[in-house]
Amino acid sequence: MFLSLILFCYVMLMAGWWISTRGNARQFPPVKLRIVPFTGAEEAFSAELEQSLRNVPGVEFSSDGAVLSGNVQARQTVNVTARLNNPLTGEVFWSKDYQASVNDPRPIPREVAHDAIEAARKKYTSDWLSGGVVKMMIDGVIESHTAAMLEPYTDDPTTKGKLFWEPDKYKAAVAELDKRGLQLFTHAIGDYAVRTALDAYENAENVNHTQDRRPRIEHIETITAADIPRFGKLGVIASMQPLHAYPDEDTLRVWAGNVGSDRASRAWVWNSIAKSGGRLAFGSDWNVVTLNAWEGLQMAVTRQTTEGKPEGGWMPEQRVTLAQAVEGYTLGAAYAGRREKTEGSIEPGKLADLIIVSQNIFEIDPHTIAQTKVLKTIVGGRVVYKADAK
Numbered sequence: 001m002f003l004s005l006i007l008f009c010y011v012m013l014m015a016g017w018w019i020s021t022r023g024n025a026r027q028f029p030p031v032k033l034r035i036v037p038f039t040g041a042e043e044a045f046s047a048e049l050e051q052s053l054r055n056v057p058g059v060e061f062s063s064d065g066a067v068l069s070g071n072v073q074a075r076q077t078v079n080v081t082a083r084l085n086n087p088l089t090g091e092v093f094w095s096k097d098y099q100a101s102v103n104d105p106r107p108i109p110r111e112v113a114h115d116a117i118e119a120a121r122k123k124y125t126s127d128w129l130s131g132g133v134v135k136m137m138i139d140g141v142i143e144s145h146t147a148a149m150l151e152p153y154t155d156d157p158t159t160k161g162k163l164f165w166e167p168d169k170y171k172a173a174v175a176e177l178d179k180r181g182l183q184l185f186t187h188a189i190g191d192y193a194v195r196t197a198l199d200a201y202e203n204a205e206n207v208n209h210t211q212d213r214r215p216r217i218e219h220i221e222t223i224t225a226a227d228i229p230r231f232g233k234l235g236v237i238a239s240m241q242p243l244h245a246y247p248d249e250d251t252l253r254v255w256a257g258n259v260g261s262d263r264a265s266r267a268w269v270w271n272s273i274a275k276s277g278g279r280l281a282f283g284s285d286w287n288v289v290t291l292n293a294w295e296g297l298q299m300a301v302t303r304q305t306t307e308g309k310p311e312g313g314w315m316p317e318q319r320v321t322l323a324q325a326v327e328g329y330t331l332g333a334a335y336a337g338r339r340e341k342t343e344g345s346i347e348p349g350k351l352a353d354l355i356i357v358s359q360n361i362f363e364i365d366p367h368t369i370a371q372t373k374v375l376k377t378i379v380g381g382r383v384v385y386k387a388d389a390k
Helices: 005-009 040-055 072-083 110-123 167-179 191-208 230-234 249-264 270-275 293-302 322-329 331-336 366-371
Strands: 062-065 088-093 129-137 183-188 216-219 237-240 279-282 354-357 374-379 382-386
Touching: 110 129, 129 167, 167 183, 167 191, 183 191, 191 216, 191 230, 237 270, 237 331, 270 279, 279 293, 279 322, 279 331, 293 322, 293 366, 322 331
Parallel strands: 062 088, 088 129, 129 183, 183 216, 216 237, 237 279
Antiparallel strands: 354 374, 374 382
């Protein structure tokens, strides 16, 4: 067991947070959030989330799309994370038709949507559940040719994919929401979608004269070389998930085959964004991949499968150092959530959220990082998980 502060400082999980033992105790609510249980598929979702969090101890903070929108899955997310002492940032999902819920496609008047967002921002302001965030989705995924590309897909030249929004309407929505002081997340996977999001964020900054809004783009699976330095220039956070780049047969054959060798050479460009001044925030995108950030850390520094394939790593120039990877999952994620003054690193005065782990990941073969186990999880100075004694 390694108890050094340096190790604590570099081993928090997911969008995890930590603090020194001299830090502040998190204020636990006198009554935990409770949501009336549902049945059927919603109950199954709740059970899956709770089991995932229990199976991956050490996750101390979550950010979840649409949890303030009122849909059943969102309410179950709040229920589970509260029961497991897991603080949560909720995002209102925003569609091109002002759809306020992923599970309810009926459009609602814009004024009603704005009122709901403002109400959520004012109501949810605690350490445990906070609002003020809106998430938009402007394209799909590369595997099904629904991610929006600047040029046709290599394996199907008849399509470039398609934006889910008309660019001008998306740009106007971003400017309007940014003017209200809301933080914006945009799902953008294809290079055209990524450029559209960057253009909209740049426009919002110019027309609103806003600063430090910290807009995020989620995923960024491929990008043009010209757009990479715009993250640093515009202060846009690159919110990426290392395990999405896991170089298995699906990635190397289907994903890379769909986009072709040129675009594949700019796949998940973590290092290039960081070197050009951009900020990285790493996470899991559960339940697409596991919540286990040890596997994500290993992937970020090796760009290889757990079997060590391909030899030398896939696009190895995009690997990051272990310190960079850990920061992406910790202080980078804290910054992305506007919590870096109280969370994300071990410093006097920050919240006492931390974990104790089984091995010093800075002194081992990076190909064994995924074998790391959490021995104890402390939230707000209180032990909320302790591994069974062996």
